Amino acid sequence: MISTLSFVSVSDLVIGLSLGSRLFLIAVGLSLIFGVLGVLNFAHGALYMIGAYLALAFTTQVIDNFWIGVVAGAIGVGVIGVLIEVGTIRPLYDRVEADLDQLIVTFGFVLVIHEVVRFVWGSQPYSTPAPDALAFSVSVSGSTFSAYRLFVIVAALVVMAALWLFIRRTYFGALVRGTSSDREMASMLGVDVPRLYTGVFFLGSFLAGLGGALSAPLQSTSPALGEQVIIDAFIIVVIGGLGSMFGAFVGAMFVGLMQAIGPSFIAAGHIAIPFLAMVLVLLVRPEGLFGGLGE
Amino acid sequence: MTVVLQTDGLTRQFGQLTAVDGVSLEIDDEEVTSIIGPNGAGKTTFYNLLTGVLEPTSGAIRLRSDGELREITDDPPHEVARRGLSRSYQITNVFEGLTVRENLRVARIAREGRTLDFRSRAGSNEAANEQIDWLLELTNLAEYADTECDELSHGEKRKVEIALALAIEPTVFLLDEPTAGMNPTETRKIVSLIHRLNDEIDATFVVTEHDMDVVTDISDRIVVLADGAVLAEGEPAEVLADERVTEAYLGSEAL
């Protein structure tokens, strides 16, 4: 193991972990929404992209404060998510082919959001400056990387912990867990399921927006961003298990590291390997490598 | 008398719960057998085991085909159906988007092993069409032949449910709650239909049913399941007089 890692530089490793953290922030919301609502949200990547654009807009045009931009971006995306859920997903729950219809509707939003973003911001890529407090570099054993990368890794861990506490320790979390394991029972026990669904959709979208906003300084923000990350997010939630937060974390780190250090030791297959892993997991363990919600 | 269906110590566990517990039964081809029992007695699980939807934890199932009892314990549902065991569903399960005639056509195509026939036109097989027309007449569905099932009333759908299961010419026909959700008039119609079908069709009928009037009307023999095991079996009058049976039912109602 050590010998394998010895030719992987520390900076590659940090880049991989920060890519993984970024992917975790998008995948966890997707996984949460699927785990509770049974909806595979194709537009989740597009929501992430909006988060990045909103952060950019707030930071560079509205008020010159990155942190307010991040919060505003996440909330804004959460609100957009609620509009999508109430307007177009909720009417479909009772259909026979609800899951496929919902997948197709959310795919429609991929196209719509993509074009709206292009209309508002154009097709050119933007870069978002990292906040001043973190705009310095760190050197570890000869490798240099920006402090902001480290911050994103920490942020992902904090979000993971906060979500875990939220799902495990709060009343709302208990309702979410109960509803995800048995919707009808929850409904009979007096849970307002439609409202809970909207709440979870808000939370999932909020997380996508947060991910997009937080990782804006790490990537160039362009309309292609949504379609790039959604496929990675699908891979991650499948590998980790649709509905599993811990699984989303492990899956995200796998894909992130594969992107960063994969090319240096499996040059030929690093693009194919995540898809191969996705196929294998679906065939051998379709519920994913890790159990359901909150496990 | 000939045994057409036999179970031998049939058992199914879900974790700690034993839903079907060592059931050994023999179904005779000259009798209509009813399987009754309070809610949760394991009737549906028993049917799912027989038809291959669930795999038993232990025990064996044998079905008469080509003149001898053959083991079908590990066969998947479509194999079980091909060997001659057919079922109807408690919750109506027909091909909603297809017409009644197309529904029955599906069964005929499956029965004749023509599922991979790309070349002929569906509905061009005269022998199959005659079979279908005969079955439509027999089940009083002729006037709805070209109506899509999702436009039918509940009562009519229940008839399609039965016609569909019979269209594959089964040796044994398992009816799961044939009068479920029906008003008294519809129930009477279904009961007389079952009588008529039992006379006209060369299949052995096994019925689960809640309505005791229906049970006593149609059955020659009753099997009572409670907590997954056989509590009593025999002729209707005898079984219904059994104190343990009354207790099992009253006990469950008291819950």
Added chain:
Amino acid sequence: MSTHDDSVTSRIGEFTRDAVRNGWTRERCVVLLSLGLLLFGVVAPSFQIYLFTEFLIIALFALAFNLLYGYTGLLSFGHAMFLAGGSYGLAIFLQESEPYVSNVVGAGPAPLVSWVLGAVFAVSLVIAMAVPIGWLSVRLEEIYFALITLAFGMLVYSVIIQNPQGLTAGSDGINVLLGVTEIGGAEFRLGDRQIYYYLTLGIVGASTYGIWRIVNSPFGTICKSIRESPERAAALGVDVRFHRWMTFIVSAAFVGIAGVLIAGLSNVASPYHAHWSESATAVVATVIGGATYFAGPIIGAFVYLYARWGISRYPALEAHWEFFMGVLIILVVLYFKVGAAGGLYMLRTWLLDVQAAYRRGGANAAVGFVRESATNKLRRDSDASESDTGGVER
């Protein structure tokens, strides 16, 4: 030449008058449609021929996709892998074997012979892909089937990008040039827009007829039963998984044919043909057109390509035509699941009713019928929306 044309036009006119007088039977419609399509290749400008050829290919792609989605109930999000399989099968065959073919049959007919052999090779390749991929994929259902086909599709895409053994030329793709064929003194270029249009028309026409026969065969009836209730189909003796597998292979083979055609039209076998967004094209066309109608995917493909072309004439909108597609998909799934084909069908029924009213009682009766059906429709809609809110509160 001109007298010949005149007699053709007058015959078509005669035929049309006859049809108008004596009713539009299916045969008359097919004959007139075929004539129109044949004439189109002669009279239409070059760009329109190109666009229409593209439409025919996308229509075949969507029709084949719908064999699995609309008829069997499985949503594949990776069908573009078979489009790429067809394209690359043809491209690689042409690249590797044209010299040999030339040696055997001579330089004159070589391009045509190579193309035919290449097409056969390409479709065989697609079937060879679909057998194992289908066998594995049909183990899953619903959303999981969509995900595994997406994964397989992207796996094929990444293999093409990786350029194994230099075979696929990586992200550049392989150029497909259909050269000049010379047989018995006659020369023609298969890649000529007009000739390629007729080639595509013939192949897509034959494939459409083939798919139409399949959905109306006993095989197709079983597909529909699986869509409606897999559990019930199994209880009648249908091996559901096996039947899905067979449908997967048949569907893939027809997509492979579309792949062969698209390579010749765009002159390239491109990795983009395997990308998931290309798979989405079939989904979009089918949903817009109406998955439950045979003609749905064809009409959807027409809307898809011609909406893009129509929008492209307004430069301000051109860049954003996908926006309108997105909105259309959302609206169709939410409010009009029967799609464009269903809409046309309902319109036709309604027009026939209007006509019948006119025959019964003249113009007044027809106007009365129109008014009545409009108020009925409005009333039904408001009833439906009331019961909808009731459903949510419950």
